[in-house]
Amino acid sequence: MNGADNVTINGDNPNSAGINRNLTITNTASNTITYTMAVRIAVATSIVTSANGNAIINCVINGSATGRSASANTSTTASENTTYGIYAGGGASTVSATTAPTAIASLTTTAGTGATMTNLIISNNTITSAARAIMVQGAAATVATGLSIVNNIIGNSVTGQATTVYSYGIGASGGSGSITGNNIRNIESYLATSIRAISIGDIASVTNDAFIVDKNIISNVINRNTGGYSAYGINVAAGTGNIIQNNFIYGLNCVYANTIYGSTFGLRGIRVVGGTSHKILHNSVNMSGPPLSGTVDVSACLTVTATSITGLDIRNNIFSNTMVATSATSTCMQLISGGTTAMAFT
Structure with missing residues (x-):
C-alpha cells in the first residue's frame, strides 16, 4: 500500500x-x-x-x-x-x-x-x-x-x-x-x-x-x-506514560555466557531502558529452570537500566524467578546502581 x-x-x-x-x-x-x-x-x-x-x-x-x-x-x-x-x-x-x-x-x-x-x-x-x-x-x-x-x-x-x-x-x-x-x-x-x-x-x-x-x-x-545474547519479553525503550499491564510472560531462555552483570545479556521479562512515567501493572512473569547451557549470567523479571527513567508506577505484579545455574544471578527486580528517591518510583 x-x-x-x-x-x-x-x-x-x-x-x-x-x-x-x-x-x-x-x-x-x-x-x-x-x-x-x-x-x-x-x-x-x-x-x-x-x-x-x-x-x-x-x-x-x-x-x-x-x-x-x-x-x-x-x-x-x-x-x-x-x-x-x-x-x-x-x-x-x-x-x-x-x-x-x-x-x-x-x-x-x-x-x-x-x-x-x-x-x-x-x-x-x-x-x-x-x-x-x-x-x-x-x-x-x-x-x-x-x-x-x-x-x-x-x-x-x-x-x-x-x-x-x-x-x-x-x-x-x-x-x-x-x-x-x-x-x-x-x-x-x-x-x-x-x-x-x-x-x-x-x-x-x-x-x-x-x-x-x-x-x-x-x-x-x-x-x-552461544555468545549469550539476550531474550526479552517486553522491551520499553522510549515514550512517556506507556502502560504495560495484564501480560503473562514465561519460557524465556538463552545461553549463559557473560560475567558482566549489566542489562544487555541474559534474560529479562520486562526491560525498561528509556522514557519516563511508565506504568507496569498486574503483569505475571515466570522464569524457571536451567539456561540452555552455561553457568554465569543474569535473569530478571523486571529490569530498569538508567537513573533517567523516572516516575515509574510498578504495582500488583507477580514476579517469580527460579532460574537455576551455578554462578548466575536470578532476581525478580533489577534496578540501576546509583538510583535514588529522585527517580520517584511507586
Whole structure:
C-alpha cells in the first residue's frame, strides 16, 4: 500500500460460518533475500504522506524467511533479522504518487514528521516465517496514532522448529494506541543480538510515544546463540506514560555466557531502558529452570537500566524467578546502581 487510505484486507470468507482466516499472503522470495515483506504500508514526508484508516485482518501471513532458526544463521544483516511479515513505515515515493516505494535497506527506516499512518488495525492474523512479524516504524509521535494490534498469533505453534519468527514479535514506535490480546510464542533464533516479543520505541526514540500493552501472552522467547545474547519479553525503550499491564510472560531462555552483570545479556521479562512515567501493572512473569547451557549470567523479571527513567508506577505484579545455574544471578527486580528517591518510583 503506497500511501493508500481506507483499505481493508479481510481474509474472512463471508460465505463460511464464523470468523476464519481464509486468505493466505505469502512472500515467495528465496529465504536468503533480505528486506522482504509479505505486507507493506509505505509513506513519506512529502508527496505520499498518508496511509490512514487501513486494516489487515483475518489473514494467514507468511514471510519469505523459512528455515532460518539454525545454528549457522547468526547474522544481524541476513534474512533471519531483516525480513518482515507486516511492515508499516517510510520509503514511499517522494517523486510522484504513482511511483513505487523504494526498497528498504535499513532496519531503522522510519516515517517522519508530516507522514501519517493513523488508525491502522492489524487484527486476528497468524504470522510466521519472518524475522520481524509486525513492525510499525514512525519517527514522530504523530505518525501512528490510534494504532490497534490485537488478537494476532505470532510464531510457530511448536518450540524448536526451523521456521517461526526469529527476532521481533511486535515493534512499535512513533505513535500511540493498543497492543492487546496477542499470543506471541516460540520466538527463536541463533541471532548474535537480543531478540524480543514486544518492543516499544527502540527503532526510533520518540519522547511522546504512549502505547498500551495489555493482555498479551508471551511464551518461549529463546536465543540459542552461544555468545549469550539476550531474550526479552517486553522491551520499553522510549515514550512517556506507556502502560504495560495484564501480560503473562514465561519460557524465556538463552545461553549463559557473560560475567558482566549489566542489562544487555541474559534474560529479562520486562526491560525498561528509556522514557519516563511508565506504568507496569498486574503483569505475571515466570522464569524457571536451567539456561540452555552455561553457568554465569543474569535473569530478571523486571529490569530498569538508567537513573533517567523516572516516575515509574510498578504495582500488583507477580514476579517469580527460579532460574537455576551455578554462578548466575536470578532476581525478580533489577534496578540501576546509583538510583535514588529522585527517580520517584511507586
